[in-house]
Amino acid sequence: MKKYILMSVLLAGLTFNVKAQPKQIKHVILIGVDGFGAYAVPQANMPNLKQMMKTGAWSLKTRSVLPSSSAVNWASIMMGAGPTEHGYTEWGSKVPEIPSATKTKYGLFPSIFSVIKIKSQKLKQP
Structure with missing residues (x-):
């Protein structure tokens, strides 16, 4: 479970501090x-x-989501939601195994x- 600690923390730091950035x-x-x-x-060099x-x-205190597999946890990190919301529950998923709670226009x-x-895209519009 500890293997996603650094990834999730880095992402959390990016998402929570976006408005505070210069x-x-x-x-x-x-x-x-x-x-x-x-x-x-x-101890690491x-x-x-x-x-x-x-x-x-x-x-160094964040947790992985369950199931604790790489693909499910990477999806959770990148989407900011757990498997019950984004729908990815298995390794190697190309599409969600369960319907996503919400979807973008994509x-x-x-x-x-x-x-x-x-x-x-909003910034580029006149």
């Missing part, structure tokens, strides 16, 4: 490490990641990417 920031980098346990962080953690958003559950796409 306007001059034009890019956001999302780093996800599959299978990375929080228990290893204090990873100076670059630890330097980014000093100035970024992160936590026929998929909203994700950080669809929100960014919609926002950028």
Whole structure:
């Protein structure tokens, strides 16, 4: 269960702090490490990641969703919802196994990417 801690924290930090970010920031980098346990962080020799953690958003106490498989958890991270809402419940899913609670105009559950796409389209309109 601990393997998605860093990914979900980075995403949570990005989504919760979007309005607080200065306007001059034009890019956001999302780093996800599959299978990375929080228990290893204090002893790990990873100076670059630890330097980014000093100035970024992160936590070592988040949890994965159930079932605890990579695809389901990545979907939950990118969509900001659990499997009962987005519908993906199995590894290798191309379409949701259960109907999504809501869908965008693209026929998929909203994700950080669809929100960014919609926002950028609104900004481009006169």
